[in-house]
Amino acid sequence: MPHYLGIDVGTGSARAGVFDQVGNLLASAKQDIEVWREPGDIVEQSSNDIWRAVCIATRAAVAQAEIAPEAIAGIGFDATCSLVVLGEGGVPLPVGPSNNPERNIIVWMDHRAMEQTRRINRSGAAVLSYVGGVISPEMETPKLLWLAENMPATFNAAWQFLDLADFLTWRATGSLARSICTVTCKWTYLAHESRWDETYFRDIGLGALGDEAFARIGTEIVPAGASLGGGLTAQAATDLGLAPGTAVAAGLIDAHAGGVGTVGARGDFGSVLSRMAYVFGTSACTLSSTAEPAFVDGVWGPYFSAMVPGLWLNEGGQSAAGAAIDHLVRMHPAAGEAAAKAQAEELSLSAWLSLQAQSRGGAAATPALAGDIHVVPEFLGNRAPFADPDARALIAGLDLDTSLDSLVGLYVAGVCGLGYGARQIVRAEHDKSIPVDTIVVSGGAGQSPLVRQLLADTTGMVVVASTSPEPVLLGSAMLGAVAAGAYKDLVTAMAGMSELGEIYHPDASLAGWHAKRFAAFELLQQAGKAIRG
Ligand SMILES: Nc1ncnc2c1ncn2[C@@H]1O[C@H](COP(=O)(O)OP(=O)(O)O)[C@@H](O)[C@H]1O
Ligand SMILES: O=C(CO)[C@H](O)[C@H](O)COP(=O)(O)O
CATH class of the missing domain: 3.30.420.40 (ATPase, nucleotide binding domain)
Incomplete structure (x- = not known):
């Protein structure tokens, strides 16, 4: 019987859950992740630490489920909408005053880019209509502008800037495809027109990204659940204790995985157009x-x-x-x-x-x-x-x-x-x-x-709850099931x-x-x- 693995990276921990094809949870495991806080609303994490935690949680969940690694037919990832910065060869780059390259993630809740946010909002840019009228310091373009202005060495040396869920799928498969979920919700990608707004990036001072035709923030944008590359690379399979080539889906932001895990559920209350996920x-x-x-x-x-x-x-x-x-x-x-x-x-x-x-x-x-x-x-x-x-x-x-x-x-x-x-x-x-x-x-x-x-x-x-004890993990496992062709x-x-x-x-x-x-x-x-x- 094929099974599906959901991996959820929240602010405090990485979790993994093994589900069967109809959504029953067989086993789950959790591993805490490191968070560094500093004055100035600085909150940072490490992509290496998060990958390690993902591997530990995955191995524990698969062991508890008592299934062979080959029984995992598809994997889905979701994560907080935090900004990961990688240099050439995928090495982590420092993003803050500590200058420690291990601290290469500006966490979603980091509000260091308040000044940049205010400036962007004063610009009256057209894309702001697609973020509720006002950009948030929790989104990625103010954070990128902060990096360009305050840590130009990191900004210029960066090979890729990724949302955490897209980092995880890259680490798992080598594919640099971005999920439509991450770039639309946090990076101002206009999914309804399938394009970046180059004028926006030029007007706010990030023209460099446009000059490179957005190669560092995403040129291949795919739906969540799309099967990526050739599935798990040999290295990622070794890290996770799974089979090389296992299907890996384009991911979701963690909240959106909670939404996917609940809004389309079978049941009498409301419909997908009247349910609000909380x-x-x-x-x-x-x-x-x-x-x-x-x-x-x-x-x-x-x-x-x-x-x-x-x-x-x-x-x-x-x-x-x-x-x-x-x-x-x-x-x-x-x-x-x-x-x-x-x-x-x-x-x-x-x-x-x-x-x-x-x-x-x-x-x-x-x-x-x-x-x-x-x-x-x-x-x-x-x-x-x-x-x-x-x-x-x-x-x-x-x-x-x-x-x-x-x-x-x-x-x-x-x-x-x-x-x-x-x-x-x-x-x-x-x-x-x-x-x-x-x-x-x-x-x-x-x-x-x-x-x-x-x-x-x-x-x-x-208020209605899911029958699943882990609806966020379930949302991610659904991605894995779609990538594997089960749905x-x-x-x-x-x-x-x-x-x-x-x-x-x-x-x-x-x-x-x-x-x-x-x-x-x-x-x-x-x-x-x-x-x-
Ligand atoms: N019964 C509860 N009442 C209020 N807050 C709770 C309760 N149970 C857990 N929490 C809070 O929920 C948060 C953890 O939620 P979780 O979804 O597991 O984390 P993450 O944000 O890492 O995904 C913590 O802040 C925890 O204190
Ligand atoms: O901005 C968000 C989603 O768009 C989330 O608030 C962020 O990803 C953090 O998630 P969590 O509270 O589950 O750790």
Whole structure:
């Protein structure tokens, strides 16, 4: 029986999952990856470290699945939208002040290119209409401009600049083809016209890339799931413990793999045109699809064919989501005591707190648990619908309580804050007639039943989970199945390999309470904006 391997590189770890042809998960494994942070909003990683972690996780997952390496018929990769810089021969090049070549990735959440971002936005370039009107410092062209201006030695010596998912498929196959997903969503490639906008690159100061006919950022753009090169090279096969020539698919950004793993699933709630994926990990991403392009200010896109082939994609979310909750709860006086208890149960602090909230009455008890605490958890700016990377978090209603109960309340208020952010995105999309009626949830934090119910209650939308315990990995495995020829295209693979499971309806008895809290959230958010001037 052929099996398919999904490989997912998130901000904190690399994961691998082995699936059968109808999407059942046989085994999965995870390996943490290194992250370096420095003042100046610098966040870096290493492509060698990530490849090592991918190999360890893959070997562990295949061993646990107790299948022969040859039984893996296709491999899909997804990864965060981080910028990888390689010199001649594929060697890593330094991207920051440390000048350490091992630190050759500017991570998606790195906001060092704020000045370049502002300049690009002032240019009023035509491509900005296809990123929600405003480019984000999390995208690749501001980061490339930062490199050109601040590290010209690296910029000039670079052989290739790649999104992390495209780096992984290059490392696996030797193919330099870029996925339509990565270059459209993060590099301003105009997929609906199958071209780069050379004027844009010249106007913002990256004319050098146009002079070379885009050879360093991608000349072969292919759909996610396309079979690359001759499959796994001999070296990559040795590294991963798999068979040379195994089919490897063009990849996806990690959030989009969560979308692919959920939006086309079999099930009664909504359709691919009314489901919004909510991928809740370190960040949160919302992904919804339309048949015609929808221009929503502050929501990235519309991107043609960047997730579901043939459909347009709008992508929103919050830059810090799981990361925001982690940061929030660690500020509380009871965090040390709670972290020790969480560690004893081998849980993360946030996962432990969600179980504590569950045992104190769960989402139905939110008014009592959260009390008067309000949180706008925008520690890393507002990604959507305000496209405001300078926004910062606000907390209102704190008292002197140092108890665990108070910490649990802060956690619940924080998750509600993320939910109200999602509600603003849904409202912005409804205002543009995008008929979102169902949220399909995935990601590490999306595994918690409490989080799912809070998301339903705060947004007023039905939230549905996949039957798969690992929908992001499943999305990647679907790519592998398409590349291997098991399904004729991604849409067919979605229907064949995924199914909707648990359903969370908004609690009608709390609708009025959440409406009031949402109004307070917006007031606080506006106060934050007014204070910043
Ligand atoms: N129950 C929970 N409530 C809130 N946050 C959670 C919960 N469980 C996990 N998280 C957070 O989700 C993030 C990890 O999500 P995951 O999708 O595994 O990571 P990645 O971003 O690396 O893909 C972490 O920030 C973690 O603290
Ligand atoms: O920008 C993104 C997708 O477009 C993601 O936020 C980024 O890739 C990080 O993902 P994660 O939170 O799963 O680690």
